Amino acid sequence: MISDADIHVFIYDPKEFIAFCRKVTNRIVNEYEDDRHQQKERKLESIDKKIRVLERRGVAVPDALLMERDDLEKSIKDCDTTKVIEDLFTGLIEVARDLKNHTSAIPLGHHRKAVILQTSQAELGKLLVESLRDLGGSGSTQEVLEAMGQKMEGRFLPGDLEPCAYDKLKWRNNARWARSLLVKQGVLKKNSPHGIWELA
Numbered sequence: 001m002i003s004d005a006d007i008h009v010f011i012y013d014p015k016e017f018i019a020f021c022r023k024v025t026n027r028i029v030n031e032y033e034d035d036r037h038q039q040k041e042r043k044l045e046s047i048d049k050k051i052r053v054l055e056r057r058g059v060a061v062p063d064a065l066l067m068e069r070d071d072l073e074k075s076i077k078d079c080d081t082t083k084v085i086e087d088l089f090t091g092l093i094e095v096a097r098d099l100k101n102h103t104s105a106i107p108l109g110h111h112r113k114a115v116i117l118q119t120s121q122a123e124l125g126k127l128l129v130e131s132l133r134d135l136g137g138s139g140s141t142q143e144v145l146e147a148m149g150q151k152m153e154g155r156f157l158p159g160d161l162e163p164c165a166y167d168k169l170k171w172r173n174n175a176r177w178a179r180s181l182l183v184k185q186g187v188l189k190k191n192s193p194h195g196i197w198e199l200a
Helices: 004-012 014-032 035-056 063-078 081-103 121-134 141-152 170-184
Strands: 138-140 196-198
Touching (some): 014 081
């Protein structure tokens, strides 16, 4: 739980709050890309295949195998990081919207920092899907980001090229968020091997 002292620090130094949000976000993303989570998803896929084979052959599926599948599904569902990321993303957008509404009431004499334009999530999502199609439907994170970078060459907006704590450049970090949304929408596979992005 965040203490009143932490909130006090955030109020007088918003950069600390932003740093805190980045730490939380990075931890969520790392959790999603964690090998143990990916191993559970691969194991569940393997068990599902075994069950389908047994059912096709008309062989009774052992209860132990069904229980193991149910346990894995529950474990993965309890740790559905895509949902957590979506909830965080939605919540942060609402906070930003509220903040924007409050700052629009500030008199013109007060200094307001200029907004630095960056490529939208929707546009990054389109480029991501195009890049995956060019790569044959799947590719490593690095391959996909490189393909996207080539497509964006000459079209980068100033905010895209800002440095980012999680990835080298802001647009690359935003592309990871776009991927998370595409997974939630069913455009990309949810259970891809670690470090691989695939079209559904």
